[in-house]
Amino acid sequence: MNKNYNYAFLDEGSKREIRRSILKAVAIPGYQVPFGSRELPIGRGWGTGGIQITLSLIGPEDTLKVIDQGSDDSVNAVNIKKFVRLCTDVPTTTDTREASIIQTRHRVPEIPMKNDQILVLQVPIPEPLRIVEPREEVTKKMHAEKDYAPIWLQLYESLIKYKKITIGTEYPCMVENRYIMNPSPIPKFDNPKLNDSQCLYLFGAGREKKIYAIPPHTKVTSLAFDDVPFEKESFKGKKCRLCGNENTYLDEMFDSDTGEKHYQCSDTSYCKEVRMKCH
């Protein structure tokens, strides 16, 4: 642990301020709470919102897991873990069940999380209405007035034009029939995991200076029409080449030697666990 800096890097006042914003976010699920985002030694846009949440919550009893795109070993996940270790001494793990705080970018773990765990998601663009309205001043009003017609219209236009809703990740959700929320760039595959979950989901956007939350057992519905149901990414007929699983989110890979295309679980720790059980 680097003794030149305070425990968990930020000064205690800043951490307390961030925790207060988190409490407000938990009290109003799906509402984006503004906060005085601090500058970190890690780049804005590289997960600084998530890191600030993690730093403000973490204590000596915690165990931290960090994943990026589902992987524990991805460069950015490794880098964030290294930074938190540098200023806390908190043990890290790759086991989803062992962690008390999991920070993630672009994925929700395949193993369902429990009620004593927190999933911290890194968010590049917290505003779900940004795709229809670039001005913050306007989107803030739209949320206040629950004026969500433009985003519904966009979904409808997509249906007319392509016969499909073409949003990939960042598929907007309605939280407790009040706020439309951006689930961060998780694939649609992960959206259903947000609904009525056991764990607390915290979303941090450092550059955009917003925090929002989905507390346990909150109703979260992905936007869809009565006659056109919500549809996840499909990996029909494909399975992980390592563990053989057919029900996980898969990364598409090319073997540069043979030119063959194959698939592999994006959640590396889950994939490893399945393989361990088989052997």
Added chain:
Amino acid sequence: MAYVAVSGGEEAIEESIALLKYYRSGSKKDLELETIQNKMALLVDKVMSEAGLYSKEYAALALKQCEGSTEEAVFLLRAYRSTLKRTYYTNIVNTKDMRIIRRISAAFKDIQGGQILGATYDYTHRLIDFDLEHEDAAALYEESEKKLAEETPEKVHFCNRVSDGLKEEGLIDTFEENNEAPFDVTENLLEFPSPRSARLQTLTRADTGFISGLAYSVLRGFGQVHPTVGELRTGYVELEIPYLLDNEESIYIGEILITEVEAFNQADDKDQLKLACGYGAVYGRNENKAIAMAVIDRELDHGGDYPTQSDEFVLMHGDCLEMNGFISHLKLPHYVTFQSKLDAVRKTRRKDNE
């Protein structure tokens, strides 16, 4: 598979950092902090200004650490800054009390207090001086010091602003001093419409290139076109903090070098014309940035349809750290999101073929 989300990331990072050290090592000669601080003073000023932290020593250190990259140096200073507790807030500084080292006006030949050209590259010919390849730095320094010692110090006299006269004449509107606590963008989320204090703070910390480009767009026609630099002054201002035991007293903690600009534009005033004033103030000798700031301050106040007249557009996109952070994040793996995008594209095409 390069830096793929497969194991090995940790070692790759270690090696990458080791390689940076190799690049930084460069040659046998050390780059002394004193050298950076004193001989790269304008670079140091630029870094301090964009970082919003006035420390020549740390700016020099940051530049040394990152091979002279301004955005990396700003990054280091900003990150360091967020670990510091705010113990005091200084009293309000009145820049009329500036110890001026340069002062010019493009509006009037004669100004009260006079113009002082000071040091400027404006009238140099930009010819590479090959003599500098083999310069006797010690001799140059001693000669400069000797010249300085021979001068008799002039009495410091404080100057009113050029705009003061125009205000007296009623050509520029006079406002009451607004001394309410400024909106601090480093501790709060900037909201729109933005208060002027938040605009000025954001602009003074903005990326120099970004606001220079924006101001240039104003001059070329995407705005109110051509303002006049009413006054540009560079000099030292003294900082004081309140003395806790006695409200009447304050404690002097040091001085900082700043550049301040007032730029004038024509403005409507019912059925006649008046002048309006844009304001810029930045750390160090950062003249073009200060002018650009004054130009944009005025555009934001004026409002309109051009990009420079929208506070959200200007203030949200000019922070060195934020822009470079988000641009550089594009280098991170996006396998999951791209897979999802691919899935959506493939699905629509399958439909089309049916």
